[in-house]
Amino acid sequence: MSGTWRRWLLVGVVGLMGLAGCRTTGTAVREDKPGRQEIEFDAVTVTADLELEKLNDEELFAGGTSAFAAGDFKQAARYFGRLVDFHPQSPHRRPSLYNAGLAHQRLKEWEDAYHRFVELxxxxxxxxxxxxAAFRVAETxxxxxxxxxxxxxxxxxxxxxxxxxxxxxxxxxxxxxxxxxxGRSEQAEATLRKVLTTYEGLSDKDEVDDYFPAQAHFFIGEIYRLHYEAVKLDPKRGGDKLAEDLNYKAELLLSAQGHYLRSIRVGNGYWATAAGAQIGAMYENLYDHMVNSPAPPELNAEEAQVYRQELRKKIRVLLTKSINIYERTLEAAERIGSQNTFVDRTRESLRKVKELLLADADNESDATPPPQPTSEPHS
Incomplete structure (x- = not known):
C-alpha cells in the first residue's frame, strides 16, 4: 500500500559530506620483481572538509541557512552537519541538528536524517x-x-x-x-477509529486540522480495499461459490466506499480527491475481474451465453458508476484548485474507462442480430 496519498512530507538526505582533506604518514617501497616496484602507503586519515574547516559556527550556520533557502539541500546538510559535528558548544547546534535532518530528508537520505533527528x-x-523531531524520527x-x-x-x-x-x-x-x-490491519483499524471518536467528540472541530480525520477515514477505507483485493473470484469452484465470493467482494467494496465518502465529506481537498480516485479505481478493478472471468464450468453453451449477457449488464453499471465518481472527483479538484498525483491519475482513469464503455457498446451492437423482416405490413 505504498503510496502517494499518505500524509508524510517526502523529504530526504544526501549522506556524504564533501570529501575532506587527507594526509599521509609516510611511505614504504618494496621490491617485487625486477623492473617493478610496488609502493604501499600508510592508511589515509580523513580529517575534515577543507573548504569548511576554516569557518566558525556563525559562518557555518549562515552558510547552511542560505543554502537551504536556495534549495541546495546537499550544501545545507554539509554546512549544518559540519557545525553539529565540530562545534558541540555552539548556540546554533540544536537548530542545526534539526535543519541538517530536514536537508537530508529533502534528499531522501532517510538514515542520515534519522541520526540527526534522533539526537534531538x-x-x-x-x-x-x-x-x-520525534515526528520526524517516526517519519524516517x-x-x-x-x-x-x-x-x-x-x-x-x-x-x-x-x-x-x-x-x-x-x-x-x-x-x-x-x-x-x-501487517496489523485489525490494530490499525482500532487506532484509526479512536481518532475519529476523538474528533467527533470535540465541541469545536476547528481546533484541529481537518487533514487528520479525513486521512483516518481514508485509511480505514484502505483497510477494506485490501480485504476486497484479497477475495479472488475463481469460476472453477462452481457457480454457487462464485456468486458467494462476488457478493462478499461487493460488500467489501461498499464498506471501503463508505469510508472514502466519509473522508470526502470531512472537506479536506487532498484526501477528498484521493478518496474519489480510490472509489473509481475499485469499480474499475471489479470490472476487470468480471470481464476476464470465464463462465462456471457446469454451464452448457446456451447457459454460458446467458451468463455472459447478464454479466455485461452488471459490467456496464460498474463502468458508469466509475465514470460518475471520476467526473465528480475532477470537478471537486478543479473547484478547490487541487493539483496532485491523484488528480492526474483520475483524469487518465476517466479517459480509459470511457474507452472501455464505448468498446462495450460496440461489442454489444456487433453481437446483436439484425431485426428480421415480417410477412405482415406495419400499420
Whole structure:
C-alpha cells in the first residue's frame, strides 16, 4: 500500500559530506620483481572538509541557512552537519541538528536524517523542536520500513495529555498507518477509529486540522480495499461459490466506499480527491475481474451465453458508476484548485474507462442480430 496519498512530507538526505582533506604518514617501497616496484602507503586519515574547516559556527550556520533557502539541500546538510559535528558548544547546534535532518530528508537520505533527528527528539516529554523531531524520527523510520518502531514511538506521543489535541490526533493517525504497513490491519483499524471518536467528540472541530480525520477515514477505507483485493473470484469452484465470493467482494467494496465518502465529506481537498480516485479505481478493478472471468464450468453453451449477457449488464453499471465518481472527483479538484498525483491519475482513469464503455457498446451492437423482416405490413 505504498503510496502517494499518505500524509508524510517526502523529504530526504544526501549522506556524504564533501570529501575532506587527507594526509599521509609516510611511505614504504618494496621490491617485487625486477623492473617493478610496488609502493604501499600508510592508511589515509580523513580529517575534515577543507573548504569548511576554516569557518566558525556563525559562518557555518549562515552558510547552511542560505543554502537551504536556495534549495541546495546537499550544501545545507554539509554546512549544518559540519557545525553539529565540530562545534558541540555552539548556540546554533540544536537548530542545526534539526535543519541538517530536514536537508537530508529533502534528499531522501532517510538514515542520515534519522541520526540527526534522533539526537534531538523526545517523544514523551519534548516540546517545540524536540516534539517536532520525534515526528520526524517516526517519519524516517517509516521510510526505512521500520514500521513497528515508528508505531511505538508515535503511540508515546499520542498518549500525552500535555500537547494539543491536533498533535495527538496527528500522532495517532500516523501510528495507525504504520500498524497497517506492519501487517496489523485489525490494530490499525482500532487506532484509526479512536481518532475519529476523538474528533467527533470535540465541541469545536476547528481546533484541529481537518487533514487528520479525513486521512483516518481514508485509511480505514484502505483497510477494506485490501480485504476486497484479497477475495479472488475463481469460476472453477462452481457457480454457487462464485456468486458467494462476488457478493462478499461487493460488500467489501461498499464498506471501503463508505469510508472514502466519509473522508470526502470531512472537506479536506487532498484526501477528498484521493478518496474519489480510490472509489473509481475499485469499480474499475471489479470490472476487470468480471470481464476476464470465464463462465462456471457446469454451464452448457446456451447457459454460458446467458451468463455472459447478464454479466455485461452488471459490467456496464460498474463502468458508469466509475465514470460518475471520476467526473465528480475532477470537478471537486478543479473547484478547490487541487493539483496532485491523484488528480492526474483520475483524469487518465476517466479517459480509459470511457474507452472501455464505448468498446462495450460496440461489442454489444456487433453481437446483436439484425431485426428480421415480417410477412405482415406495419400499420
Amino acid at each position: 527528539a523526545d517523544a514523551e516529554k519534548g516540546q517545540d523542536d524536540a516534539l517536532d 523510520q517509516y521510510h526505512l520500513e521500520r514500521f513497528e518502531e515508528a508505531a511505538a514511538l508515535l503511540a508515546k506521543v499520542a498518549a500525552r495529555e500535555d500537547i494539543p489535541a491536533g498533535r495527538r490526533m496527528e500522532a495517532q493517525v500516523q501510528q495507525g498507518i504504520c500498524e497497517l504497513e506492519a
